[in-house]
Amino acid sequence: MTSETMIEMSSVHKWFGELHVLNDINLKVTKGEKIVICGPSGSGKSTLIRCINRLEEHQRGEIVVEGTELTNDNRSVEKIRGEVGMVFQQFNLFPHLSILDNCSLAPIWVRKLPKVEAREKAMEYLKRVQIDDQAHKYPAQLSGGQQQRAAIARALCMEPRIMLFDEPTSALDPEMIKEVLDVMVGLAEGGMTMLVVTHEMGFAKEVADKIIFMDEGQIVESKNPTDFFANPESERTKTFLSQIL
Amino acid sequence: MSNINKNMTPPVIEIGVLGWMRKNLFSTWYNTVLTLIGLYFIYIIIPPFLSWAFFDATFSGTTREDCTSSGACWVFIKQNMKLIIYGLYPSDELWRINIAYFLLAVSIIYLLIPNLKYKGGVGVFLLFIFPIICIFLFSGGLGLENVETRLWGGLFLTLVIAGVGIVLSLPIGIMLALGRRSKLPIVSLLSTIFIEIWRGVPLITVLFMASNMFPLFMPEGVNFDKLIRALIGVMFFSAAYLAEVVRGGLQAMPKGQYEASQAAGLTYWKMMSLIILPQSLKIVIPAIIGSFIALFKDTTLVLIIGLFDFLGIIQFVGTNPDWLGFSHEGYVFAAAIFWVFCFGMSRYSQRLEKKLDTGH
Numbered sequence: 001m002t003s004e005t006m007i008e009m010s011s012v013h014k015w016f017g018e019l020h021v022l023n024d025i026n027l028k029v030t031k032g033e034k035i036v037i038c039g040p041s042g043s044g045k046s047t048l049i050r051c052i053n054r055l056e057e058h059q060r061g062e063i064v065v066e067g068t069e070l071t072n073d074n075r076s077v078e079k080i081r082g083e084v085g086m087v088f089q090q091f092n093l094f095p096h097l098s099i100l101d102n103c104s105l106a107p108i109w110v111r112k113l114p115k116v117e118a119r120e121k122a123m124e125y126l127k128r129v130q131i132d133d134q135a136h137k138y139p140a141q142l143s144g145g146q147q148q149r150a151a152i153a154r155a156l157c158m159e160p161r162i163m164l165f166d167e168p169t170s171a172l173d174p175e176m177i178k179e180v181l182d183v184m185v186g187l188a189e190g191g192m193t194m195l196v197v198t199h200e201m202g203f204a205k206e207v208a209d210k211i212i213f214m215d216e217g218q219i220v221e222s223k224n225p226t227d228f229f230a231n232p233e234s235e236r237t238k239t240f241l242s243q244i245l
Numbered sequence: 246m247s248n249i250n251k252n253m254t255p256p257v258i259e260i261g262v263l264g265w266m267r268k269n270l271f272s273t274w275y276n277t278v279l280t281l282i283g284l285y286f287i288y289i290i291i292p293p294f295l296s297w298a299f300f301d302a303t304f305s306g307t308t309r310e311d312c313t314s315s316g317a318c319w320v321f322i323k324q325n326m327k328l329i330i331y332g333l334y335p336s337d338e339l340w341r342i343n344i345a346y347f348l349l350a351v352s353i354i355y356l357l358i359p360n361l362k363y364k365g366g367v368g369v370f371l372l373f374i375f376p377i378i379c380i381f382l383f384s385g386g387l388g389l390e391n392v393e394t395r396l397w398g399g400l401f402l403t404l405v406i407a408g409v410g411i412v413l414s415l416p417i418g419i420m421l422a423l424g425r426r427s428k429l430p431i432v433s434l435l436s437t438i439f440i441e442i443w444r445g446v447p448l449i450t451v452l453f454m455a456s457n458m459f460p461l462f463m464p465e466g467v468n469f470d471k472l473i474r475a476l477i478g479v480m481f482f483s484a485a486y487l488a489e490v491v492r493g494g495l496q497a498m499p500k501g502q503y504e505a506s507q508a509a510g511l512t513y514w515k516m517m518s519l520i521i522l523p524q525s526l527k528i529v530i531p532a533i534i535g536s537f538i539a540l541f542k543d544t545t546l547v548l549i550i551g552l553f554d555f556l557g558i559i560q561f562v563g564t565n566p567d568w569l570g571f572s573h574e575g576y577v578f579a580a581a582i583f584w585v586f587c588f589g590m591s592r593y594s595q596r597l598e599k600k601l602d603t604g605h
Binding site for chain 2: 053054055074078081082084085086088090092093094095096105106109110138139140141154155158
């Protein structure tokens with residue numbers, strides 16, 4: 001079975017001033033693939049996924065998302081952002097809007113969906129992440145885990161073909177991590193293409209098709225979970241694994 | 246720890262009026278001294294003022310001869326009320342201003358009553374349709390007799406200048422703030438220059454320029470109305486201050502809000518109008534209202550270019566030989582009216598803050 005290529009990054013470089021944060025990144029993601037990216041802080045893993053929806057600009061190389069190359073052309077950026085959903089470490093819900101409005105805003109204003117339809121769909125996704133009973137509250141009235149699930153629902157309301165997760169559980173209290181991971185596992189089982197930056201190795205073992213280890217802006221290791229944990233090749237991966245497992 | 250008494254009440258001395266006074270007014274010997282000094286000042290200022298303004302004052306009559314008591318002579322205000330409220334606007338046409346006053350009052354009262362429907366509609370009426378109605382009502386046209394702006398005056402003129410300034414300067418200020426933070430260097434540079442020039446010049450200078458210098462630069466025969474020139478000056482002056490206030494609010498926004506909007510595919514203008522501005526304007530409501538209050542009081546400066554606003558006309562009627570020597574009453578009255586308007590704005594700002602609070 002030949003699967004459709006969703007994202008292709010070839011020889012991507014990025015610098016923050018003098019700092020070489022992405023160094024020759026080559027990555028191909030096919031439809032339905034789940035990729036977990038880990039690595040020490042400052043290794044460039046967040047920057048990598050943020051380049052995919054142009055929250056960061058790459059300076060060299062090529063990133064093609066669903067056949068559209070990311071350039072300075074605003075139209076290509078907007079098109080890709082419509083296809084790619086993102087979940088942030090700090091949730092980044094809009095605090096002045098109710099949970100329901102958070103979810104229906106982009107479908108109404110970007111997808112031009114009629115209001116009623118957008119709200120119905122939002123309720124549907126909120127039900128899927130099990131916070132439909134909180135729909136009319138404001139973000140500040142929800143727990144961290146609930147906020148992150150709302151943020152996932154908000155991204156899903158755009159019916160994206162790819163989901164990016166930037167350390168989705170790092171800002172959560174331990175007892176709330178599971179409820180968010182459960183939602184992500186459910187999403188993975190539904191066949192979503194996912195790139196997840198996380199240190200939750202249990203999650204990685206369970207759902208990842210491929211685990212990528214990054215250090216100093218480079219992809220050091222890229223393997224399926226069994227091999228990744230059993231026979232890591234590089235010393236850096238071994239050290240990292242010994243520290244977090 | 247099972248025998249915690251849940252029904253304990255606070256000691257009597259801690260609560261009630263006595264408790265409050267003990268805690269706040271007489272807690273230490275110097276607090277007690279300060280309280281007593283404060284009370285003394287209240288005692289020497291308030292009762293004499295009240296007797297002058299109310300108990301010994303004259304309210305009825307028509308001429309200064311009716312004012313025989315030692316208190317204030319409010320007959321002076323009463324007899325000149327028409328001038329104070331309408332300026333020199335022709336007597337037969339006053340109904341036009343009254344309609345505007347009426348529409349304004351009804352709309353504002355409607356907006357202040359909680360939980361009414363169609364508030365958005367009333368707001369749009371007040372901001373967009375009402376001003377157009379006012380232009381025709383005040384200056385004429387559409388079958389109404391023309392009334393030159395040099396006849397406009399009094400409270401009416403003050404409200405026109407403040408109203409135009411407030412309604413137009415906020416959107417201009419917002420655009421300038423966005424411009425100053427723009428990634429496009431030319432837009433940012435021009436906005437910065439504009440803001441800094443207007444903020445660096447006293448309002449009096451702006452008004453002088455508008456009134457005396459500006460006509461020199463115009464070709465002969467071209468003549469803008471003096472009031473319009475003053476309005477434009479006041480508007481840009483206030484917009485420059487508001488731009489900096491709004492910029493402060495924009496800078497208080499966490500980066501995550503921008504990123505979440507962008508990731509959702511919102512364009513720049515949608516991100517600003519739906520996500521960033523609603524939150525950042527909310528943060529700076531007190532400062533925005535502060536600017537509006539300052540603007541409202543600054544309108545009195547138009548006196549120096551020969552426009553007779555509320556305060557100007559009170560000074561003017563005080564020079565009428567029939568009423569010489571009653572300027573105290575005039576100024577106290579002016580202060581009271583200004584205070585009512587400014588205090589109203591201040592209270593409205595607090596209400597707005599409470600209403601828009603979503604707990605973050």
